[in-house]
Amino acid sequence: MSKRAWSWVAFVVVHVLLIAGEFVFGKAASWDVDQMYRWWADTVILGAGVPGVTQEWVYPAFALVPMLLSRVIPFVDYTLSWGLLITAVDALAFAMLLGRGRSRGRLAAAWFWLAGAAALGGVGMFRLDALTVPAGIAGGLWLVGRPWLGAGLLAAAAWLKVWPAAMLVAAFVAVRRRWAVVGGAVGVSLVIMLAVIALGGGAYLFSFVGDQTERGLQIEAPVSTVYLWLAVLGDPAAWVYYDQDMITFQVTGPQVDTVIAAMTPLMALAMAVIAGVGAVAAWRGAGFVRLFPMLSLALVLAFVVFNKVGSPQYMTWLIPPVVVGLVVDRRRWRTPAIVVAVLLAMTQVIFPWFYDALLALSPAMVVVLTLRNAALAALLLWAVVRLVGVARTGARPSARRLRPSLVDPSTP
Helix, strand or coil, rough: CHHHHHHHHHHHHHHHHHHHHHHHCCCCCHHHHHHHHHHEEEEEEHCCEEEEECCCCCCHHHHHHHHCCCCCCCCHHHHHHHHHHHHHHHHHHHHHHHCCCCCCHHHHHHHHHHHHHHHHHHHHCCHHHHHHHHHHHHHHHHHHEEEEEEHHHHHHHCCCCCCCHHHHHHHHHHCCCCHHHHHHHHHHHHHHHHHHCCCCCHHHHHHHHHHHHHEEEEEHHHHHHHHHHHHCCCCCCCCEECCCCCCCEEEEECCHHHHHHHHHHHHHHHHHHCCCCHHHHHHHCHHHHHHHHHHHHHHHHHHHHCCCCHHHHHHHHHHHHHHHHHHHHHCHHHHHHHHHHHHHHHHHHHHCCCHHHHHHHHHHHHHHHHHHHHHHHHHHHHHHHHHHHHHCCCCCCCCCCCCCHHCCCCCC
């Protein structure tokens, strides 16, 4: 059997196990889909309101589309329907990524994606973020040959969860046909915005922004690690609590309101600085191969490391930049891919397997979370250092020229 065929066998096995695992282990990782997504979809179907259109919502209104699509199959469990939807979308991107199966870079990237999905477990499939991964991969790969299409796909993903905007910023900096990137992103965004406005949701079009900025410190976020250790060490001012509005566990402690207020501006500043370094690299002639994957990874990592929210599914955001990196230069990206796979596996250990122990402030689990968050920060530092190196050297005459077909399988 060919390597391409074995890749498809692995694809089926991983997705079957991820879906079956939720039913065997009591839907621990798919609670959001089974309870919240189902409820939001039924709210629309029963005429009780349209989240993001007739009322404020934590997500952009476009996120309702996949939730409603999972209700299309009658007499099928909603969680199973969601898993089948994600599998179908993944299959489309996986086929594009593999192409004819002759590129070692594409094969390595495909196997990394599968390994990463298995390492993270069900939470990577049973969240909205699961749809942004194949969109991020396909969009990133199309940016060279078809930048308008790649940017449009990334923009659509950003209207599901905001993080693909980081890849769009990297695309604008690294892709030579910048106005095609702008046109694709703006065109798709306008279609979505006008559709929401036409449905009467203009007043709530950006309500998700306010909901996110008002959030507290979720326990898994890197910045929360300090407060977890304060609570473990017995500081009476630090503890874990459940936020009824956000349906998540958060931490509090000394000066927590100041930290909450500072995190979003700090994240914006970090991403602006990283984008600025990328812009210098582009101005000095750095090409797509050296610049886009590294800039994407650095921006996405900044989105994670400086975020007040640290939900486990956020780790899926690291997969698309690494996939693109492996496609264009698998040797250089082998080590980052291994590091990301380990981070994904550590995240599954934290959630769902030992989440109760973490909530109980088990020192062992706080250590695991601390190591995971420290590794995220170290990977961000590595990516920034490499990006600075690209900015210093600019274009390298010896660097191989990127063929559009290397990235875009649709290009002969």
